[in-house]
Amino acid sequence: MLIIIHGFKTTLLVACLTVAVFLGLTTTSAAAAAKTPSWGHWDSTKITYTYDGSSKYYRSVWKTAVKKWNRTGIVKLKAVSSVKKADVVLESSASLSTKTGLLSGYTNYSYVHKEEDNEIVSATSTLNRGLLTSFQYTKTQRMNVATHELGHALGLSHSKSSKSVMYPTNRYANISHQDKVALDKAYNS
Numbered sequence: 001m002l003i004i005i006h007g008f009k010t011t012l013l014v015a016c017l018t019v020a021v022f023l024g025l026t027t028t029s030a031a032a033a034a035k036t037p038s039w040g041h042w043d044s045t046k047i048t049y050t051y052d053g054s055s056k057y058y059r060s061v062w063k064t065a066v067k068k069w070n071r072t073g074i075v076k077l078k079a080v081s082s083v084k085k086a087d088v089v090l091e092s093s094a095s096l097s098t099k100t101g102l103l104s105g106y107t108n109y110s111y112v113h114k115e116e117d118n119e120i121v122s123a124t125s126t127l128n129r130g131l132l133t134s135f136q137y138t139k140t141q142r143m144n145v146a147t148h149e150l151g152h153a154l155g156l157s158h159s160k161s162s163k164s165v166m167y168p169t170n171r172y173a174n175i176s177h178q179d180k181v182a183l184d185k186a187y188n189s
Contacts, residue, residue: 019184036166036182040111040118042087045075045187046153050086056094058127061139065090065146068175074183088153089124090146096128102131103130104171105145108151141171152181153178155186 003078049066051059066077080086095177096103109123127149132142147165159166165173 001187006136010108020038026117036164036176036178037157038155038162038182039157040073040109040120040155041186042120044156045088047075047077048080048085049077049088050080050083052083052091053096055092058129058142061089061127061142061146062090062150064143065150068147068152069142069154069183072126072175072180072183074180074187077150087120089151090129090149091124092129093182095130104135104137105149107149109153117157120153120155125149125153132154137171144171144173146173147175148173151175151183156182 053059055075066079069075070077077088083089083155093113096106105125105127107125109120110131111118111120125146127142127146132145137145148167151166158168159178159182161167161176162169162176163173164176164179166179167173
């Protein structure tokens, strides 16, 4: 068993995945390209979360994203009162950038690598208020970005389908059938 915590290994993995997405590298066949892949899951379908911020506006954006994933009936995200009690921390930041550039949102996670899969043990999803404002994202588009980032916190990877909320440029998409299938496979297989 390999435990990977926030830090170099996670950063390296995220950086490699980000580079692969930007370069269009993939290990899937063309037939599988439209599917939403998953990289891990929580040990339970009941997952706690909290919003760590003071903005009522972004609290409502995240709350809508939570409702969307709860409506799938596959996971049950439940609000808790503190970061210490939360599996997933939802937040917004005035700016957000990585070595690959500015991002509208970002999810950082820790997981335990097991023989057949990865078990997520913590996640933090962040929305970039500055970028979302400067590029004039509507509230609906911000909710879609939040839904995308929360999808990463639940274990979903980027999809090649522009109809998927997990498509890398996710401003216009909502949770698709393929996203639900991927989430169900991650939690019920």
